[in-house]
Amino acid sequence: MCKDALFRVGTGLHRLVLRTTGGRLLGRLAGMPVLLLTTTGRVTGRSRTTVLTTPVHDSGRIVLVASYGGDDRHPSWFLNLRDDPEVTVEMEGAVRPMRARVATDEEKQDLWPQVVDAYGGYGGYQGRTDRDIPVVILEPRG
Numbered sequence: 001m002c003k004d005a006l007f008r009v010g011t012g013l014h015r016l017v018l019r020t021t022g023g024r025l026l027g028r029l030a031g032m033p034v035l036l037l038t039t040t041g042r043v044t045g046r047s048r049t050t051v052l053t054t055p056v057h058d059s060g061r062i063v064l065v066a067s068y069g070g071d072d073r074h075p076s077w078f079l080n081l082r083d084d085p086e087v088t089v090e091m092e093g094a095v096r097p098m099r100a101r102v103a104t105d106e107e108k109q110d111l112w113p114q115v116v117d118a119y120g121g122y123g124g125y126q127g128r129t130d131r132d133i134p135v136v137i138l139e140p141r142g
Contacts, residue, residue, distance in 0.1 A: 030119050031118065033053065033057065034053055034091075035053075035062070036051060036089070036090040037049065037051075037052050037077055038089075039077050039080035039081045039084065040083075048076070048080060050075075050077045052077070053119070054091075055122070061137055062098070063111060064135070065115055065122055065136070066078035066133060066135075066136060067133050070126070070128030072130070074131070078134060081136065085099050086100075086141065087100050096140065097140070097142075099141050100137070101139075102134050102137075103134070103136065107135070107137065108135045112135065
């Protein structure tokens, strides 16, 4: 089974557990809160939900890292929200409509040390690829 297929199976199982338990089980990974991000597929127009961690968050924003484990490709969820920034986040049992945007260079410069401090693996992911790993900021809609 290829890496992408294994990732999809693992994400599907994780998503099922999160939804079934309201985030009480598997709600943290590597010390970070886990969330469900729902985007609109850029090709299909259908809802797509993936499991992600957030290394930096507060009541007004959620920060995501489009690392894809250091792969040279952007993850699909990133491409989807780049084309349609209206997303939904389910975290700790609460569902929130949000708007996504890619952090500016200045914002990323400020956020990256916090991201790596929350999970050092992000620094390793950036070291594996020539792709500049995007940092995404989600803010409440409206």
